Amino acid sequence: MSGRAAGIDDSLQAQATPVPGLWPGFWATLRRDLLLAFRHRGEMANPILFFLMVITMVPLGISPEKAVLAMLAPGMLWVVALLATLLSLDGLFRSDFEDGTLEQLLIAPQPLYFQVLAKVLVHWLTSGLPLTLMAPLLGVMLSLPEGGYGVLVLSLLLGTASLSLIGSIGAALTVALRKGGLLLSLIILPLYVPVLIFGASAVTSVVEGFPASGQLAILGAFLATSIVLAPLAAAGALRISVNG
Template structure:
C-alpha cells in the first residue's frame, strides 16, 4: 500500500513535470487561444456585422469555438509520453494512474480552458453579447471546459497507441461533448432572455463532478489496455 505522503509527493512531482513539459511546447499553449480568437473575429465578416444577428449567435458560437479549441490540443495529451516510453514506465512503476491522468488534465485545462475563459469577455464584446450574458458565460465556461478536458482525456487515452488517431479521437469525444455544449450555451441564452439559470448551471456542475470522478479512471484503464496491446 502506498503511503499518503509518498502519494502526495508523487502527484506533486507529476504536476510539476507536466507543467514544465507544457511550457516546452509553447506553440501548443498558444494555438487554442489563437484559434478561438481568429474564429470569433471572422464570424462577423462571414455572417453579418449586424449587432442583433451577432447577439443571437453569440452564446452558441462562443461555446462551439471553445469546444473546438479544447479538442485541438487533446491528441498530444499522452502522445509524447507514449512516444518516449515514459508512459509504459509509469504504468509498470505501480503508481496510481488516476493521479497521473488528473495532473495531465489539470495542466491541459490551465493552458487551454483558462485562457479561453479569460478571453471570453473580450470575445463577447466582439460578438455583441448582451450585458446579462457575461457572468453566466464565464461560469458556464469554467464548469464546462473542465468537463471537456476530462472527457477528452478518455478519447486521448483510447487513441494514444494509434497513428494519426486525431480523427478517431474527435469521433469518440464529440457525442460526449454534446450535453456540455447544450447546457453551456443554454445558460447564457437563458440569462439574456431573463430566465433563471440555476438549474442549468447545476447540471453543468453535476457533469463536472461526474467527469472528475469517472473520467480519470476510464482514461487510466484505456492507457493500460493500449500499452499492453
C-alpha cells in the same frame, strides 16, 4: 532464536520502507507537465489562436449587425471553445507514449488515476482556462449583452474542465495511433454534446432574462461525475493502448 530475530529484522525493515504517497506523485506530475507546456508555448497557443481567429471571422462571414451577433454569441462562443479544446487533446498523452514515460507511469507505485488527473489539470490550465478568460473579450466582439458575461465565464469554467476530463478518455484510447485525431473526434464529440447544450443554454437564458441556476447545477454535476469517472476510464484505456 535466530529465525525469530531474522523475522523481527525483516518486519522492522518493512516498517521502515517508505510507502510512496498519492499526492507527491500527483504534484510531481503536475509540475513536470507544466514545465513541459511552457517550454512548448507554440503548442499551448494553438487553441487560443484558433478561438480568436474563428470568432473574429464570424462577423465577416455571417453579419455585422449587432442584433444578429447577439443572438448567435452564446452558442458560437461555446461551439468554438469546444473545438479549440478538442484541437489540443491529441497531444495529451502522446509525448509520454513516444518517449517511454507512459510505461513508467503504468508501473509506478502510485495509482494511475492521480497521474491522469494531474495531466488533465495541466491540459485545462493551458487551454480551457485561457479560453475562459478570453471569452468575455470575444463576447464584446459578438455584441453579447452585458448580463451574459458572468454566466459565460462561470459556465466555461465548469464546462471546459469537463471537456478536458472527458477528452482524456478518447486521447488515451487513440494514443498508440499515429493519426488518431479523426478517431478521437468521432469518439469524443458525442460525449461533448450534453456539456455544449447546457453551457450555451445557461448563457442564452440569462441573456433572455431567465435564471441559469439549473443549467449551471447540471454543469457542476457533469464536472463532479467526470472528476470521479473519467480518470478511471482513461487509466484503463492507457493500459489497453500500451499493453495491447
